[in-house]
Amino acid sequence: xxxxxxxxxxxxxxxHGYKPELSEGAVKCPIFQTSTFVxxxxxxxxxxxxxxxxxxxxxxxxxxxxxxSRLNNPDLEILEDRLCLWDKADDCAVFESGMSxxxxxxxxxxxxxxxxxxxxxxxxxxxxxxxxxLPKIGVHVLGFKPDMKQNDIExxxxxxxxxxxxxxIYVETPANPTNTIIDIGMCAQLAEKYAQESQEVLVAVDxxxxxxxxQHPLQLGADIVMYSATKYIGGHSDVxxxxxxxxxxxxxxxxxxxxxxxxxxxPNTGWLLMRSLETLKIRMEQQAFNAVKIADFLKxxxxxxxxxxxxxxxxxxxxxxxYKKQYSSPGAMVSFDIKGGExxxxxxxxxLKLIKLAVSLGSTESLAEHPATMTHAGVxxxxxxxxxxxxKLVRLSxxxxxxxxxxxxxxxxxxxxxx
Ligand SMILES: *Cc1c(COP(=O)(O)O)cnc(C)c1O
Numbered sequence: 001x002x003x004x005x006x007x008x009x010x011x012x013x014x015x016h017g018y019k020p021e022l023s024e025g026a027v028k029c030p031i032f033q034t035s036t037f038v039x040x041x042x043x044x045x046x047x048x049x050x051x052x053x054x055x056x057x058x059x060x061x062x063x064x065x066x067x068x069s070r071l072n073n074p075d076l077e078i079l080e081d082r083l084c085l086w087d088k089a090d091d092c093a094v095f096e097s098g099m100s101x102x103x104x105x106x107x108x109x110x111x112x113x114x115x116x117x118x119x120x121x122x123x124x125x126x127x128x129x130x131x132x133x134l135p136k137i138g139v140h141v142l143g144f145k146p147d148m149k150q151n152d153i154e155x156x157x158x159x160x161x162x163x164x165x166x167x168x169i170y171v172e173t174p175a176n177p178t179n180t181i182i183d184i185g186m187c188a189q190l191a192e193k194y195a196q197e198s199q200e201v202l203v204a205v206d207x208x209x210x211x212x213x214x215q216h217p218l219q220l221g222a223d224i225v226m227y228s229a230t231k232y233i234g235g236h237s238d239v240x241x242x243x244x245x246x247x248x249x250x251x252x253x254x255x256x257x258x259x260x261x262x263x264x265x266x267p268n269t270g271w272l273l274m275r276s277l278e279t280l281k282i283r284m285e286q287q288a289f290n291a292v293k294i295a296d297f298l299k300x301x302x303x304x305x306x307x308x309x310x311x312x313x314x315x316x317x318x319x320x321x322x323y324k325k326q327y328s329s330p331g332a333m334v335s336f337d338i339k340g341g342e343x344x345x346x347x348x349x350x351x352l353k354l355i356k357l358a359v360s361l362g363s364t365e366s367l368a369e370h371p372a373t374m375t376h377a378g379v380x381x382x383x384x385x386x387x388x389x390x391x392k393l394v395r396l397s398x399x400x401x402x403x404x405x406x407x408x409x410x411x412x413x414x415x416x417x418x419x
Contacts, residue, residue, distance in 0.1 A: 031075060090251065097242050101227065104257050105244055110167055113138060116141045123375075126170075126206065142157070172206040174310060177395040184217050191223075241269050292311060293403040294334055298336050301411075305336075338392050363399060371389050
């Protein structure tokens with residue numbers, strides 16, 4: 001008797017969506033380094049364009065034909081199919097950077113007069129686009145602090161002169177670099193409350209820090225998930241890329257704008273990310289395993305004042321319930337306050353031997369940086385202070401090295417720090 005079996009995503013990362021018989025039997029998907037695709041007949045070319053331009057809906061079983069690599073390419077389509085498995089999404093669109101994924105979403109779903117509500121702090125590039133570019137095209141923006149409860153946020157919206165034009169809630173959780181968490185389910189409730197017949201409110205989540213393994217925003221009520229695929233998905237610090245996931249309708253709109261902005265990923269980027277996806281789960285699990293050991297070492301170190309790590313959230317706090325509901329792991333990002341200030345933080349960073357001093361995160365090698373003067377240098381000083389992004393804060397992205405070696409390195413660098 002044949003039994004149906006649902007393979008898990010990690011088991012499908014080597015094969016899903018790829019048909020070897022279409023590529024000379026090659027076990028691996030080749031790089032389709034081509035700008036354009038040959039039509040068998042003029043009728044076929046016409047049919048492909050009818051579907052691509054939405055002149056008619058695809059017939060039952062009809063796939064969108066290959067036309068031109070700004071619209072679609074096998075390396076991108078197969079990668080998109082595989083990314084859908086992790087987030088249980090209908091569809092996905094991949095981009096040549098995380099920033100192009102994020103900005104394409106903001107441009108497609110916001111129009112002049114709309115209000116965008118966003119969580120603070122955001123990734124620096126996203127913060128810049130929201131605060132320096134969106135207002136130029138008439139979009140109003142409003143940030144909320146991560147410690148605000150639903151009531152506080154409602155008061156904030158209600159007291160804003162554009163509060164009745166809320167169109168999107170944009171969230172980054174856990175917040176970089178302090179691992180503060182925001183309740184995605186609460187944001188979905190807000191979106192429902194402020195939706196109007198003429199205007200729905202979308203919840204969009206940047207899932208770079210914990211996805212695609214440990215947090216699944218679409219399952220928690222979000223409409224759109226975005227990634228810098230440069231981070232865990234790519235995972236080797238050798239490619240810049242991005243992705244957006246959601247329903248067929250939402251991704252259909254994102255892909256149409258992508259076609260006209262021309263910011264799709266290249267075939268080579270698609271191929272590199274497929275290669276990365278094969279080891280995504282084992283990389284992330286090793287990184288999370290190492291992070292537990294590193295956080296445990298840091299929390300008792302006499303030169304460390306405070307550790308910011310999801311695994312250290314107190315069990316009797318409100319945040320713990322959100323953490324349990326929203327995440328399946330504490331992740332692999334660990335920040336800490338060193339005793340002292342900038343000079344102590346810099347002494348630590350300058351003495352690391354194994355861990356590299358660089359921004360970015362989620363890669364196989366461990367990285368360390370100083371948010372206040374590096375990734376978050378552009379954040380308003382008062383906001384920085386309120387969100388604990390101070391001179392003594394150091395952010396670590398834990399890699400796949402042997403954790404004993406990472407701890408040895410942290411320990412010897414801390415020894416070089418004079419208080
Ligand atoms: C890196 C990053 C981005 C930007 O992605 P790029 O791939 O560098 O364009 C956006 N959001 C978060 C949370 C990031 O860490």
